[in-house]
Amino acid sequence: MKLLKLSLAAAVCIAGATATTAMAKEKRSLKGNMTLKYNVLPGEANSLSEMFTKGEWYGRLRFNSFLWDWDTEDYLTGGKKKDNWAIGIGGSFEYKTAYWNGFGATAALYTSQNPWHMDKNEVGYVKAGKDTFSRYKVKTEGTFGMTVLAQAYLEYKRNKTSLKVGRQIFESMLTKSNDTKMIPNTFEGYSLTSKYFSGTTIKLAYFLKQKLRDHTSFHDVITFKDANGESWANNDDSAVNKALSYANFVAAGKDPNHDLIVAEIANKSLIPNLKLKLNYTTVPEVVALGAIEAHYKIPVGNYNLVPGFRYIKQWDRGADDIGALGVAVANLKGKSAGYDDPYSVDSSVWMARLDLKAKNKMWWARVGYSKVADDADIIAPWRGFPTGGFTRAMAQYNWYANTKTWMVRGVVNFDKAGLVPGLKASLRYAMQDFDDNKAGVQADSNIVHLDLVEKVKSIPGLYLKFRTGIVNGDDNTYDINGKLKADPSYNEYRFEINYLF
Template sequence: MKLVKMSLIAALTCGAFVAASADDAKPKRELKGNMMEVYNVLPGTANSITEAFTDGVFYGRLRMNAFKWDWKDVDSDNKAFGIGGSMIYKTAAYEGLSATAGLYYSDSPFESLRQDEADIGDTKAGKDTFSRYNVFTTGDWSMASLAQAYLQYDISKTSVRVGRQIFESFLTKSNDTRMIPNTFNGLVVANKDLPQTRIRGAYFLTQKLRDHTTFHDPLTYDDRDTANKSQWNGNDDSAVHKGLSFTNFKAAGEDTEHDLIVVDLQNKSIENLQVDVTYGGVPGVISSLTGELNYKVDLGDGYSLTPGVRYMKQFDNGGGEIGGACLKGGLAGQTGNVDGYKDAASLDSSLAMARLVLKKGPLKAQIAYSAVEDAADIVAPWRGFPTGGYTRAMAQYNWYANTKTTAAEVKYDFSKAKMVPGLTAMVRYAMQDFDEAKQTAGVQADSNILHVDLIEKFTPDLYAKVRVGMVNADDRVGSTDKDSYNEYRFELNYLF
């Protein structure tokens, strides 16, 4: 394992020096504000299998993440640190066939910048810099993962991918803001034959979360051996439904292995109008249908106003009876009105939201509102946050039943305004109104969140990002303040 670590570090470092000496006018890749990758340079076509490999392109990335959580009234302050990077290789296409492989590495080598091994369970957002399961079982604070490895076939306006891959959709995202992205193993087909329309279908067998080195079931919470932290080696996403567990599926005589299906459509046939429709489902457990409309209105003088609405309907296909209506899992096997949930055995629910986005040049301002039906919590443990882009603030999960959120944000590109080269700033304020009657089931208290992002792009290849989140929450009913904290994050990325 030490040899693997040294080889990975050496390869990444050498690649960085080679890239630094190159004089490319346009970077091969860029990063969005959410750290999603945008490829500017892709391999072309090849005349032979040999050329497919010799004409391929390497994409390197060195990265560092540091985290600090300061809880107000809870003695569980925590910190995390990760350093590492990735090497992605894409072949050129031969007869429409190409391949991609992505090797990722992360390490937390400094004891002073991480939790003690006995306290790794307290680590919050920064847990994705290492694998808690690996630390607990072997004491290894490093991660190496072949998170991407797929074949791609392109013909006309249809593209097919098979294998481990990133799939950005309403429900599924790479959420690549740590060290290793969230990826899925399966089949994706995309087609653009219809004018101004993209249709995609995905069938995933397994998922690998950001702090894991192995792929696992996309839904089942592994509670077979919690004393030995089996849950940290399965779907232990922060938004996982713990009632949809291995034990509960087994007790109900149901399969413990599941597949995830996502089908989406995006249409821009009407000028200034974007229509998005997404179906997502785990057969025999749960499904959802989501529609979204965004219409851009030109206000003149460079201003535009875009109203947007999104509605998600969640259907119980058998999962409610097995796992219950609450994501925390405490309602499994119960019926009727329990802990504020009107039907403890049903996952039928819905989520509605709306926003107004004002833009002019470097300025973007937005107000938004979301409301979850007073029924069941929304099930979406695939890093595509249901309220993302509307009311979700950093590290917050506001899709519990009967939760209402109002949010406002302002983003300003100082570089585009020719004021400070490379600097972008974003400030968001969100007011979250949770249902106090559901706190006994694990739902948090009402809170206000101030969230600030600062991104500095020093060069086309070097990015620094500072994130601050300050949460001021009420006391929980009959208890103390368990939900107030300040969080600080710092991230560096170098692309080559």
């Protein structure tokens, strides 16, 4: 395995060096949300052999660094807060075959290595940088670094419709690749995407497994902990519901292995200037979420005014079987204090935003608001954030029950303004009002979040990104039991380099 990692790293470096002069057109480009746009795709093949000879290779070199500075550390007294850092160095190789009679295939191998890292006994303190390595691997094998075949699927395309079978990225409202670290979040199963109907995109998926960004193997889509009680071996996403654990499913007489079903339809042609999206996401016999989202563009001179909203309804589809055991499934941490009905996950969240966008795409501004019902926390451990695009700031989870959030955001494209080639800046300010009474919910906080992204014009394929989050939290909040909540204040800094070839 060590030789494989070294060979992969060497091959990526060699390919990157030769690609700079050999490639006239950038095969891929990075979008603002770090997803990839494919500018060059394989064409059609006339034979099975041509599927491979006419395929396309894609490469990526990547460096990611993270520094997390708590306002107050408490690890010396048994707490969970210790200043931490992480560095990931690696990249990926992806190969897409050409299409023969509609059939094709894709495989993508990713690696993240950690030549510099915190001590092995400190990995539990690492926050944002934890996705540059596998905590489970460090704990069980004593080694850092990970290499994984995160994508490997067969595909059939016809009539603007694509059917994929295998390991894949699937972007929907609540399932995302969230590729902001080193390796994307992917799923294993079946998906269908169709643009057959004008102005409409239909997505359907049936997934058997998920692989979070810091895992080297695929795991359950919702179950926390495994049969041995290991919290880093199954779905340990930061937004996972810890009450929905392997042991609790078994104790309730339920299967701890689950599937994830997604159905989504988006339309932008039914009514002029209206974008509409409907989504249904469910883990059968556990939970279901239904959502509607709409945005309407109103031209105003040299600007567009765009009001939008999203509403998500969450239904209990069997999580209350665990609740019947006296387990507080309503809270993501399994704590009942402050919840009217802690044994059900029925809930909802609504949010709205208003954008003002310059038609020349030089800048845009947003104000957003979200409110979670005072019922249960929203369950979404698939890296698609319920409040994303409305009120969520970097590293924040503001979909706990009875949480209210205001956000203002501004984006300036310095390249289009003729000031700095390739540079774009985004600044957000969010005010998060959590429920003070709830024991399993953090204290209130305000966050300033700045992103600076440069697409280096002199070196095609090179991207630089700097991010910082400054969080100022309430250090004097007591829950309904009279216990002082931890001060959530911290400063976070990230720097990332991407080179695509």
